[in-house]
Amino acid sequence: MTQDNTIMPDESHAEVSAETDTQTLNKIIEEAKAESEKNLAGWKRTQADLENLKKRFEQERSDIIAFGNSSLWKKLLPVIDDFDRAFGSLPPDIADNTWAKGIELIYQKLQGVMAAEGLRMIETTGKHFDPKLHDAYCQQEGPEGIVITEVEKGYLYKGEVLRPAKVTVGNGIENSGLKCDTDTDLTE
Amino acid sequence: MGKTIGIDLGTTLSVVAIIEGGEPKVIPNTEGERLTPSIVAIDKKGERLVGLLAKRQAITNPENTIFSIKRLMGRKFKDTEVQNDIKRLPYKIVEAPNGDAKVVIGGREYSPAEVSAMILQKLRTDAETYLGEKVTDAVITVPAYFNDSQRQATKDAGTIAGLNVLRIINEPTASALAYGMDKKNEQTIAVYDFGGGTFDISILELGEGTFQVKSTNGDTHLGGDDIDQVIMDWLCEEFKKEVGIDLRQDRMALQRLKDAAEKAKKELSTVGQTDINLPFITADASGPKHMNITLTKAKLEQLAMPLIERSIEPCRRALKDANLTTAQINDVIFVGGQTRMPKIQDVVRQFFGREPIKSINPDEAVALGAAIQGGVLKGDIREVLLLDVTPLTLGIETLGGIATPLIPRNTTIPTSKSQIFSTASDNQPSVEIHVLQGERPMSTDNRTLGRFVLDGILPAPRGVPQVEVTFDIDANGILNVRAQDKGTGKEQKITITASSGLSKDEVEKMAREAQAHAADDAKKKEEIESRNEADSMVYTVEKLLREQGDKIPADIKGEVEGKIAAVRSALQGNDATIIKSATQDLSQAIQKIGTAAYGQGQQTPPQGGEQPGGQADEGKKGGQEGTVEGEFREI
Numbered sequence: 109m110t111q112d113n114t115i116m117p118d119e120s121h122a123e124v125s126a127e128t129d130t131q132t133l134n135k136i137i138e139e140a141k142a143e144s145e146k147n148l149a150g151w152k153r154t155q156a157d158l159e160n161l162k163k164r165f166e167q168e169r170s171d172i173i174a175f176g177n178s179s180l181w182k183k184l185l186p187v188i189d190d191f192d193r194a195f196g197s198l199p200p201d202i203a204d205n206t207w208a209k210g211i212e213l214i215y216q217k218l219q220g221v222m223a224a225e226g227l228r229m230i231e232t233t234g235k236h237f238d239p240k241l242h243d244a245y246c247q248q249e250g251p252e253g254i255v256i257t258e259v260e261k262g263y264l265y266k267g268e269v270l271r272p273a274k275v276t277v278g279n280g281i282e283n284s285g286l287k288c289d290t291d292t293d294l295t296e
Numbered sequence: 297m298g299k300t301i302g303i304d305l306g307t308t309l310s311v312v313a314i315i316e317g318g319e320p321k322v323i324p325n326t327e328g329e330r331l332t333p334s335i336v337a338i339d340k341k342g343e344r345l346v347g348l349l350a351k352r353q354a355i356t357n358p359e360n361t362i363f364s365i366k367r368l369m370g371r372k373f374k375d376t377e378v379q380n381d382i383k384r385l386p387y388k389i390v391e392a393p394n395g396d397a398k399v400v401i402g403g404r405e406y407s408p409a410e411v412s413a414m415i416l417q418k419l420r421t422d423a424e425t426y427l428g429e430k431v432t433d434a435v436i437t438v439p440a441y442f443n444d445s446q447r448q449a450t451k452d453a454g455t456i457a458g459l460n461v462l463r464i465i466n467e468p469t470a471s472a473l474a475y476g477m478d479k480k481n482e483q484t485i486a487v488y489d490f491g492g493g494t495f496d497i498s499i500l501e502l503g504e505g506t507f508q509v510k511s512t513n514g515d516t517h518l519g520g521d522d523i524d525q526v527i528m529d530w531l532c533e534e535f536k537k538e539v540g541i542d543l544r545q546d547r548m549a550l551q552r553l554k555d556a557a558e559k560a561k562k563e564l565s566t567v568g569q570t571d572i573n574l575p576f577i578t579a580d581a582s583g584p585k586h587m588n589i590t591l592t593k594a595k596l597e598q599l600a601m602p603l604i605e606r607s608i609e610p611c612r613r614a615l616k617d618a619n620l621t622t623a624q625i626n627d628v629i630f631v632g633g634q635t636r637m638p639k640i641q642d643v644v645r646q647f648f649g650r651e652p653i654k655s656i657n658p659d660e661a662v663a664l665g666a667a668i669q670g671g672v673l674k675g676d677i678r679e680v681l682l683l684d685v686t687p688l689t690l691g692i693e694t695l696g697g698i699a700t701p702l703i704p705r706n707t708t709i710p711t712s713k714s715q716i717f718s719t720a721s722d723n724q725p726s727v728e729i730h731v732l733q734g735e736r737p738m739s740t741d742n743r744t745l746g747r748f749v750l751d752g753i754l755p756a757p758r759g760v761p762q763v764e765v766t767f768d769i770d771a772n773g774i775l776n777v778r779a780q781d782k783g784t785g786k787e788q789k790i791t792i793t794a795s796s797g798l799s800k801d802e803v804e805k806m807a808r809e810a811q812a813h814a815a816d817d818a819k820k821k822e823e824i825e826s827r828n829e830a831d832s833m834v835y836t837v838e839k840l841l842r843e844q845g846d847k848i849p850a851d852i853k854g855e856v857e858g859k860i861a862a863v864r865s866a867l868q869g870n871d872a873t874i875i876k877s878a879t880q881d882l883s884q885a886i887q888k889i890g891t892a893a894y895g896q897g898q899q900t901p902p903q904g905g906e907q908p909g910g911q912a913d914e915g916k917k918g919g920q921e922g923t924v925e926g927e928f929r930e931i
Contacts, residue, residue, distance in 0.1 A: 157317050160428075193576035197584050239345060239352040246547075247356055253340060259548060268328075277356045288547065 178265050181227060185271055188222070189260060191215050230262035230273045243272040246288035250278030298432030300462065300674050301423050302666025304470070305412060305436055305450065307366040308493060310334050311663035312419040314427065315671035320474065320664040322657075325422040331659065332422075336414045337361040338402035346418040358386035360401050365415075368408040369453075370446030373397040409449045413456035420457060434459040435670040437662050440466040440498050440512045462673045468498035469507040470665030471631045474656050477502060483626045484510075486614075488644055488652065490607060491632035493519040497611045499618040499625070511617035513610040518603060520561075520634035526599045527557035531572060531589060539585050541578055549578050564593045565636050597639040604643050611647060628652040633659045686711075687803040690767055690775065693730035693739035695720050696824035702767045705735065705807075709773065714766040716782070718759045726751035727763055729779045731792065735810030737821040743806075750779040750788045758835065823872040830863050830879045837886055844889075852888045859885045 195212065202208050230241045232255045237244060241262060242255060250256040255275045262273025276288065302320065304311040309331040313322045322330045327348050337350035338360045345353065354361040364385070371378050373391035382389050388400040398405045416436070423431050438450050447464050454461035468487035472478070477485055482503050489496040496514035500507045531553055532543045543549045556572050563570045574587040615621065628648045634640065635658045644652050656664060686709055691701040694717065702713045719727065728749050734742030753761050762782040769775050773793075780787035810817070837860060845853060859882040866878040 154317075161317055163428075190575045193584075197576060197579060199583065237353065237356060239339075239349040243352040244355040245551075253356070272352060279356075 175266060175268065177225065178268075178270055181222075181225070181263075181265055182270060185263065188218070191218070192261065226266040227270070228264045230264060230269075232258040232262070232273045232275050237275065237277045239272075241269060241272055242275045242277075244277045245274045246276050247279040248276045248288055249281050249283065250276075252278050252280030254278045298430040299423070299427060300433040300435070300667075300670035301420065301431050301459075302470070302663050302668065302670050303416065303419055303434055303436045303454075304467070304660075304663035304666060305366065305415065305438075305453075306334055307364050308334055310415055310419060311660055312423050313660065313663040313667035314423065315667050318671075320667040320671070322660045322663060323423045323426045325418070326425060332415070332419060333363075334366065334415050335361060335363045336365070336401070336411050342402060344414065346414050359388065362387055362399055362401060362411050365399070365408050365411045368397045368399070369412065370408070370443065370449035371397050407449075409452040410456060412450065412453035416453055416457035416459065420459060432460055433462050433670065433674065435463050435465060435470075435666045435673070436461060437465055437467045437470045437666050439496065440468055440509045462670060465666060465669055466498075466507075466509055467662045468496070468500055468509065468512075468631070470663075470669065471629060471656075471661040472500055472502070472507060472665065473668045474661040474665035475627075475629045475653055477627065477629070478505070478507075480626075484620065484624055486611070486625045486628045486648060487631060488607075488611070488628060488635065489514075489631040490634040490640060491519050492521050492634070493517075495519060495607050495610065495632075497607075497614045499614050499620065510620070511614045513614040513617070515606060515610055518606055520632075522603050523561060523600045523634065523637075524554060524557045526603065527561060527591070527596065528553050530591075530595075530599055531557065531587070534589050535577075535587055541580060541585060543578060546578055552577065560591050561596065561637070564591065564596050565638060568593050593638075600637070600639065604637075604640055607640075608643065608647055622648050625650070629661075630654045630658050631661045686769060686773075688733045688806060689735055690745075690769075691732050692717075692765060692777075693728075693732060696828050697739050698821060698824055699732050699734065699737055699739045699742050702765070703769065709769045710771045712766065712768040714764055717763050717765055719753065719756070719761050719763075720758055722758050723755040724758065724761075725753055725755070727753065727779065729765060729777060729788075729790070731775075731777050731790065734806050736806075736813065737817045738824075741809075741813075741817070745775070745792045746777070746790045748777075748779070748788050748790045750781060750786065752784055752786045753781055754783055756783075757839075819872075823870065823875075826872045826875045826879065827867060830867055830875050833879055833882055834860055834863050837882065840886070840889070847893070848889050849892050852885075852892055856882070856885045856889070 195215065198208065232242065235255050237253050237255055243262075245259045248256055254277070256278050257276045258273055259276060260274035263270045299314060301323075302313045304313075310333075311322055311331055312325075313320050315321075324330050325332045325347060329348065332347045333351045335347065335350040335354065337345045337353060337357055339345055339353060339357060350361060351363075354363070364381075367381055368378060368389070372395045373389070374395065375397070378389065378397045390398050390400055390405060392398045392405070392407070396407060398407055399411060400406075401411075416434075420431050420434070434454055436450055436454050438447055442450070451461045451464055468489070471487055471489070472485050477483060480502065483501070485500045485502065487496075487498040487500060489498070494514060494516050495518040496512065498512045499510040501510050502508075528550070536542050543553060552574055556574055560570045560572055569590055569592040572587060572589045572591060576584045577587045578585045615625075625648055628644060628650060630641075630644075630652050635644075635652075635654065641652060641654070686703055686707050687705060689699075689701045689705045690703040691699050694700045702715055703711060717727070726749050728747060730739065730747050731745040732739050732742040733745050736742050750763065753763070764780045764782055766778045766780075767775065768778070775792040776789060777792070778787055778789040837856060841848070841853065841856065848856075859878070863875070863878040863882050866875045869875075
């Protein structure tokens with residue numbers, strides 16, 4: 109592990125006393141020992157880092173396998189939101205139209221795939237506001253701390269929050285007629 | 297001994313990084329994100345929330361949700377900045393007996409250092425969860441313009457969070473470390489930091505191993521968010537022209553527009569145009585309305601230009617304060633996500649007259665640099681810097697003059713790699729090992745490091761002998777190449793010292809040339825590989841006809857012989873398409889042999905299927921498992 113730093117006693121020291129020779133040699137030995145210990149410690153640390161990296165790599169790999177599709181589903185969520193908006197505003201006069209029915213069937217099929225892949229909607233209306241699951245969009249009149257309306261659906265993917273649900277939260281004030289009591293983005 | 301973390305404690309977002317295997321790496325928080333909002337809250341139940349969870353409930357709990365606490369660090373209540381903040385911030389700021397500014401959360405007063413400590417504590421705990429071990433020490437960054445009181449408050453925050461603060465370093469200095477600037481000699485560096493909300497420019501001087509801040513300047517109200525806003529404004533105008541509705545009155549529509557504007561801005565860093573497609577964005581009496589507007593890169597640049605130009609004046613002032621001209625700046629480095637925008641890169645390049653360096657993730661550069669500083673202070677970096685990488689790919693020449701790589705460029709050394717090769721001709725008695733260095737696929741375009749011959753190979757059909765070639769590079773960069781005949785045990789080797797390689801400039805030149813010629817080289821290689829494949833298939837099929845000819849129906853045999861002739865004829869020329877086509881025809885023809893054999897109840901399968909020498913994968917697929925048919929020329 110040590111390299112080309114072996115110290116050769118200068119030939120001119122041959123005339124120095126035996127005691128000085130012993131001192132010099134002892135010094136050389138001590139320095140070599142210290143270098144050796146330092147290299148061994150460094151080697152062990154590198155080995156340990158490598159082992160820890162391997163463990164973390166395995167964990168990350170199994171996370172990727174388990175949750176590898178989460179970023180794809182995240183990209184698809186706005187498209188799924190658009191479907192919700194479309195069906196949310198379906199004009200009553202074409203609700204029974206066969207073409208519209210066909211599109212609805214397609215959407216149901218998509219929802220089936222989502223469920224099969226482990227996506228679940230986060231429960232909102234009427235539940236206690238929970239920042240782990242909900243993102244407060246604004247406050248409005250209603251029981252304090254209770255989710256009043258859902259502004260945007262939230263989803264769990266295999267038990268982990270994929271996207272929190274955007275919700276309005278009750279402010280504990282009744283009969284104020286307030287839909288959303290603030291227009292400012294508080295957190296810059 | 298616990299780990300050391302580097303922390304970028306930002307006004308709106310914080311990042312934590314660590315040294316792992318000698319490299320700085322950002323640690324994700326428990327929510328899986330690499331950026332943690334610098335927000336603290338006490339909810340109605342008295343529970344403390346930090347980061348993303350605090351942000352999500354902010355609207356429901358404005359008086360007890362603290363954000364931008366960095367603005368109050370080390371400041372007195374009577375400071376002008378604090379008095380301005382009192383007017384616009386929704387939480388309460390009060391005066392402590394010693395005149396410091398304090399905030400009130402959940403009915404209790406906290407110093408800004410205590411609030412920052414809560415953020416630091418979350419970063420520390422998340423790092424410990426991720427690493428599975430204790431974190432004891434930290435390096436924390438601060439803006440270059442922070443005074444002593446602000447720096448002390450930041451250090452106190454670290455101590456309150458249970459961290460041993462090894463050092464407080466300047467943000468631009470940290471980013472310079474992340475870019476490896478400390479490895480250079482005397483340098484003057486400009487750090488151009490264009491983030492989400494603020495713009496900062498710093499001029500640093502590196503001398504005798506330390507960085508000195510010569511000047512700083514900036515614009516506290518200029519950032520990527522402003523570019524999002526101009527895009528949103530433009531979209532609203534376009535929509536109003538088209539549909540007659542002002543979306544600025546619709547809060548939910550604005551939220552969707554904000555997200556879409558940011559997404560479009562990011563996409564336009566790499567593509568020429570993008571669609572902002574927002575179905576059902578609003579509705580009126582006539583029904584739902586949709587937005588589908590195309591935004592081009594040119595239009596975005598036109599919209600953003602006034603904001604980008606605003607960043608240049610602070611650069612001029614910073615240079616003036618440092619008594620420097622642009623010509624005296626050696627390097628420009630980018631920090632902040634907005635610097636990914638190509639137009640910003642162009643403007644900065646034009647102003648400073650040099651190519652800015654942008655190889656590090658600009659959102660994370662400060663935290664990475666802080667981690668590097670921590671690593672240096674604790675000795676982690678010093679030990680690992682002893683390792684080097686091989687700057688260019690190392691390999692050998694195989695059949696057709698192809699350069700077959702064994703050790704790819706940028707492989708950390710010491711390292712060793714072995715691969716089995718075989719012969720190109722029947723009864724080939726020796727192989728020549730032609731050691732190459734370079735990125736081009738053809739050996740003539742690479743540099744020869746050495747050659748030697750291994751002889752004494754026993755007579756055998758081509759592809760049968762196994763010659764193991766081993767490349768071994770030691771920690772000093774000395775390359776030993778060994779070739780061993782696995783059959784006879786005979787071996788030869790050569791030692792190549794680092795001095796027989798290339799200089800740094802030559803390395804960079806070769807890498808550039810490889811890139812420039814990539815398309816031509818790929819075509820050339822494809823031609824050679826199709827030639828090798830054709831040759832190999834002809835050999836295999838002719839062997840099959842010799843050995844099994846009496847069992848093959850005459851008409852099929854005739855057809856196969858005709859196809860062989862066609863391949864030979866194609867090999868006279870240089871057209872890879874014709875060669876490939878003829879090879880394909882031959883491949884299909886020989887399948888008839890198998891079909892006929894099985895159809896006639898034959899027991900023996902055709903031998904041609906045992907030798908997958910038909911694949912032209914760098915001429916490497918061999919007839920035996922693990923054998924690589926990168927054949928040698930016979931000498």
